Amino acid sequence: MKKEIKDTIITDLGSKLKEFPHFYLVDVSGLNAESTSSLRRKCFNSEIKMVVVKNNLLLKAFEASDVDYEPLYGSLKGNTAVMFCQTANIVAKLLKEYTKEGIPALKAAYAEESIFIGGDKLEELVALKSKNELIADVVALLQSPVKNVSSALQSSANKIHGLLKTLGERPE
Incomplete structure (x- = not known):
């Protein structure tokens, strides 16, 4: 060569x-x-x-x-x-x-x-794991607590709304 x-x-x-x-x-x-x-x-x-x-x-x-x-x-x-x-x-x-x-x-x-x-x-x-896979794992870990708090707040809001509605419809 x-x-x-x-x-x-x-x-x-x-x-x-x-x-x-x-x-x-x-x-x-x-x-x-x-x-x-x-x-x-x-x-x-x-x-x-x-x-x-x-x-x-x-x-x-x-x-x-x-x-x-x-x-x-x-x-x-x-x-x-x-x-x-x-x-x-x-x-x-x-x-x-x-x-x-x-x-x-x-x-x-x-x-x-x-x-x-x-x-x-x-x-x-x-x-x-590739860099993108690691970033996705970190984002998923960071999103998990936020999702839990968000869903807890939404379910609590629904309960309070239901309670207030029931109390409002109740005859005095």
Whole structure:
């Protein structure tokens, strides 16, 4: 491969590392053509960008980045596909569908500014909540007491109104 092509690939990987806040390193060496095509289709439908890369080129892209990816260097062995995404747990959920077959296998992940190494971290990654999910949980927790007070006030108002109406209709 010519040096110009390698430089272009490294630059492209570097821009993807900046564009996408989360990525997974996956071993896809055991997939046949049909399974690979199916995986790519699922990635496309889930807005996941899957790129099969040479480990040395990805290493150089990591080194050129502002973020310290050094703990991931040990995972760059064998065939590596990088799956870039905007939501931290979407790739983990996709990979969990394949756990029965064990292929593709998770090597490592960079999600929510944390590094996860090893396939045993898949359950942790599936359980991660996205920023929007966390905001929704906090809003729901904040709304709960307000809803309780509001409903209590409404039911009390109905009781008082009913009492006053009954007292007003009563003959003296």
